[in-house]
Amino acid sequence: TQLLEQSPQFLSIQEGENLTVYCNSSSVFSSLQWYRQEPGEGPVLLVTVVTGGEVKKLKRLTFQFGDARKDSSLHITAAQPGDTGLYLCAGTSNQAGTALIFGKGTTLSVSS
Amino acid sequence: DSGVTQTPKHLITATGQRVTLRCSPRSGDLSVYWYQQSLDQGLQFLIQYYNGEERAKGNILERFSAQQFPDLHSELNLSSLELGDSALYFCASSVTGAGANVLTFGAGSRLTVL
Numbered sequence: 001t002q003l004l005e006q007s008p009q010f011l012s013i014q015e016g017e018n019l020t021v022y023c024n025s026s027s028v029f030s031s032l033q034w035y036r037q038e039p040g041e042g043p044v045l046l047v048t049v050v051t052g053g054e055v056k057k058l059k060r061l062t063f064q065f066g067d068a069r070k071d072s073s074l075h076i077t078a079a080q081p082g083d084t085g086l087y088l089c090a091g092t093s094n095q096a097g098t099a100l101i102f103g104k105g106t107t108l109s110v111s112s
Numbered sequence: 113d114s115g116v117t118q119t120p121k122h123l124i125t126a127t128g129q130r131v132t133l134r135c136s137p138r139s140g141d142l143s144v145y146w147y148q149q150s151l152d153q154g155l156q157f158l159i160q161y162y163n164g165e166e167r168a169k170g171n172i173l174e175r176f177s178a179q180q181f182p183d184l185h186s187e188l189n190l191s192s193l194e195l196g197d198s199a200l201y202f203c204a205s206s207v208t209g210a211g212a213n214v215l216t217f218g219a220g221s222r223l224t225v226l
Contacts (some may be wrong), residue, residue, distance in 0.1 A: 042114065042202050042217025043155070088155065099145070099168045100215055104154035
C-alpha cells in the first residue's frame with residue numbers, strides 16, 4: 001500500500017496550458033516536500049510545506065498543503081517545455097518514522 | 113553537481129552475483145539514505161544511517177546490507193542478485209537525521225541484472 005498517492009500518473013500538455021497534480025494520503029504528515037526529477041538525475045527539492053493550509057509560490061509553480069496536512073497540490077501556470085520531468089511528493093509522518101517516503105510521481109511532458 | 117557522489121553510474125551483472133554501490137555524501141552532511149527506484153514501485157526507501165549508526169530501515173531485503181564508515185561514505189551491498197533487483201539505486205544525504213530534512217540526491221547507480 002502506497003502511503004502517498006499521486007495523480008495523475010502521466011500528463012501530456014501543450015506549452016502555455018495550466019495543470020495541477022495531486023498528492024493524497026490517509027495519514028497526517030508533519031511536512032510535505034515536492035521534488036522534480038529529470039532523466040539520468042536524482043530528484044531535486046522544489047519546496048517544503050509545513051503548516052496546514054500553507055501556500056507557497058515558486059515563480060509559475062504554486063504549492064498548497066491541505067488544512068488537515070493529509071494532502072498537497074502543485075499547480076503550474078503557463079507550462080513550458082522546461083517543466084517536463086517527474087514530479088514527486090514526499091513526506092514524513094509518525095507511520096513512516098524518520099525516513100522520507102515518496103509517492104510514485106507524476107510524469108509531466110510539455111510540448112511546444 | 114549536487115555534491116553527492118555515487119559510483120558506479122552503470123553496472124551490468126548476472127543473477128546470483130554480488131555488487132557494492134558506493135556513496136560519498138555532500139560535505140558537512142552526516143546522514144545518508146539509500147533508495148531504490150523502479151518503474152512499477154517508484155522511489156522506495158531502503159535504509160538510513162546517521163553518523164555511522166543505522167537510523168531507520170525501510171523495505172530492504174535480507175540479501176541487501178549497508179554501512180556508513182567513519183569518513184561518512186556509505187556502501188550498499190546487494191547479494192544473490194535476481195532479475196527483479198534491476199533498478200536505479202539512489203543515495204541521498206542530509207545535514208541531520210531528523211524528519212523534514214532536505215535531501216540532496218546523487219545521480220544514481222543503474223543496476224542491470226541479466
